[in-house]
Amino acid sequence: MFNYNHSHPEIRDAVSKLCEGFDGKYWQRCDADRAYPSEFVQALTDAGYLSALVPEEFGGLSLPISAGAAILEEIHRSGGNAAACHAQMYTMGTVLRHGSDVQKARFLPGIADGSLRLQAFGVTEPTSGTDTTALRTVARRDGDEYVVNGQKVWTSRAEHSDLMLLLARTTPLEECVKKTDGLSVFLVDMRDVRGRSLTITPIRTMMNHSSTQLFFDDMRIPADSLVGEEGKGFRYILSGMNAERILIAAECIGDAKWFIEKASIYAGERSVFGRPIGKNQGIQFPIAKAYSQMRAAELMLHEAIRLFETGENPGEEANLSKLLCADASWAAGEMCVQTFGGFGFAEEYDVERKFREARLYQVAPISTNLILSYIAEHVLKLPRSY
């Protein structure tokens, strides 16, 4: 409906066409059954979009992050939900940056052609929550293997993934100089352990997200599952955060555009008191405000992408993008429900589903509070609060 004149117009058009095959009814069915959108993920994989950021030498498209952002934004703008598969775009980067040549040669071509799925990212635990360094899952070296014991929560898509990037403690906290030391990243082939030493139990959530709890019971994995150096895992995970923040922010912009477009069309068509409701400034001003908020957040996202692509470390801009874009999508969602009145609550209009889906980004993958803490501490040089 709106012409934003954005980067990668061919990719946006192609993704948008692909998404036409997965309409509101499709997403409503998946949502009602809490089913994984396998057909949609397969179509994206077949078209090569999930390999967008994988280098060409490993069979990917070698595209810049702006292309990844464009793909995810268009999926959300068309009413879909990329949460079923977005993690592969950013978790893959950890393997690319810190994995050995053997690991890259072994896993990246399969990830690129879709025969291997790296959708699961196991960091959060029930007791540690946001305080990642307090996690309790332990990996102990035993000859040619590591033995993993512990528990994760909110590991999304584990049932629909072959591989998982796992963060575990390899040196006890009390033996570490800094609490960020002694954590290690593993690329776990879940096909070898699932149903035996790895138990996966789904968590039913307010939206369809395929999230799970994981239990590791003497889970033995080959020692060469370790990514990079032992004890440096926390740094490796942090090094992927800018990409994660940028890609999620792009999804939020897609959601905001969807809400704004839906609301604008509806406000022009729905007639009450003999005239379109959009004639009332009480209806049109909130839509205009949501649009303004979205465009401002989008500018910050473009700045984060620009800096990222010039090889800088846009920690501030990536965090601000995630904060502002998540706020913009949530504000647009609230406006859209209000514009639709009662029909905003009816499943068939998709507004209530998108509203539930958009709410997540205030909390995950990082909560708004923790971004504000980052800005306060690292940008404004205020004392660390935790």
Ligand SMILES: Cc1cc2nc3c(=O)[nH]c(=O)nc-3n(C[C@H](O)[C@H](O)[C@H](O)COP(=O)(O)OP(=O)(O)OC[C@H]3O[C@@H](n4cnc5c(N)ncnc54)[C@H](O)[C@@H]3O)c2cc1C
């Ligand atoms: C649907 C869903 C999918 C997810 N997928 C994944 C996944 O795939 N992999 C994964 O590892 N994790 C995943 N997560 C976990 C997500 O990253 C965490 O829920 C999030 O980081 C917050 O952690 P918590 O839920 O333990 O909240 P807590 O840490 O218990 O915090 C609760 C509240 O207190 C606030 N708070 C805590 N400490 C502070 C502080 N110092 N200052 C100010 N406020 C504070 C938090 O911001 C939050 O609002 C997912 C979560 C959800 C809901």
